[in-house]
Amino acid sequence: MRPDAVQRVLDAELAAARERRGGEQPRVLDVGGGSGVWAVPLAAAGCAVTVVEPSPNALATLSTRAREAGVTINAVQGDTxxxxxxxxxxDLVLAHGLLEVVDDAPAALASLAAAVAPGGAVSVLVANRFAAILHRAIAGRIVDARRLLDDDAGQLAGTRDPLQRRFDVAGLEKLVLEAGLSVEILQGHGVVSDLVPGVVLDANPGAADALAELELAAATRSPLRDVAARLHVLARRTA
Ligand SMILES: C[S@@+](CC[C@H](N)C(=O)[O-])C[C@H]1O[C@@H](n2cnc3c(N)ncnc32)[C@H](O)[C@@H]1O
Known part of the structure; x- marks a missing residue:
């Protein structure tokens, strides 16, 4: 399968880290790594991976997944x-799907920044508040869409919204800069692919490949990037 926009950035970052370390394994810290969706493939790709995760259930699933994949992961029960x-x-710290669920996003990112080696990076993947509005409106949930638009944090407050907040480009950039990191790449993940029904792809030979290419081309182009389902930042520790 062709790597998506986030995977492409991570692959390049890990190749650069390997080179900096004279060919040694890149050290990856996945905070809020959950059941290992990112951690297990990275370990299989030859990284030394540590997952920090508070949920015992997620850690148990991670352990099963790692065993089945034949990889070793250093799993730590902890939090930000x-x-x-x-x-x-x-060399690389992952915060994927994390900053939306923690109590204090600036403090969490500062703690992650402190874990990065000089020259290393933090990969931040977060839900986009504007995409959440569009997706609800398209699904006919107009009242929820309007409430999300009016909520400062981009949360459906008073409902069972699992997220404490969602982000936009400006807010995410500000958060990263305030953590003392620089924004090296800011791209969208799920720009158009989340909007295309599976039946359209099934009915058109070659459509899936064309969509993947379109997705990559759109990932860094504003305003399409700015309404992607998720926003991805590669944030560098320079000092
Ligand atoms: C949406 S999941 C993302 C899992 C994984 N990173 C992924 O992208 O598939 C969020 C994870 O963050 C964990 N989490 C929640 N609060 C946390 C905290 N304060 N510190 C670290 N992890 C936390 C949750 O237990 C959950 O596994």
Whole structure:
């Protein structure tokens, strides 16, 4: 399967980290790594992966997944308040689907930034508030769409919204800069692919490949990037 926009950036980052380390394994720290959706493939690709995750259930699934994939992952029960790992030792820190669910996003990102080795990076993947509005409107949930638009944090407050907040481009950039990191890449993930029904792809030979190409081409082009389902930042620790 062709790598998507996020995977492409991570592949390049890990290749650069391997080179910096004279061919040694890149050290990846996946905070809020859940059941290992990102961690297990990265371990299979030859990274030394640590997952910090508070949920015992997620850690149990991670352990099963890692065993089935034949990889070893250092799993730590912890959270962004106390990562339980050495500072400044990760070549790449993942915060995928994390900053929407923590109590204090700036404090969480600052804690992740402290875990990065000089020259390393944090990969931040978050839900986009404008995409959430569009998707609800398209699904006919007009009242929810309007409430999301009017809520400062991009949360459906008072409902069972699992997220504490959603982000837009400007808010995400500000958060990253305030954590003392620089924004190296800011792209969209799920720009158009989340909007195309599966039946359209099934009915048109070659459509899936064309869509994947369109997705990559649109990922960095505003305003399409700005309404992608998720926003992705590669944030560099420069000092
Ligand atoms: C939406 S899931 C994302 C899982 C995975 N990163 C992925 O992209 O598939 C969010 C994860 O963050 C974890 N989490 C929640 N609060 C956290 C905190 N304060 N510190 C670290 N992880 C946390 C949850 O237990 C959950 O596994």
């Amino acid at each position: 308040d106390s990562l339980g790992v050495a500072a400044g030792e990760a």
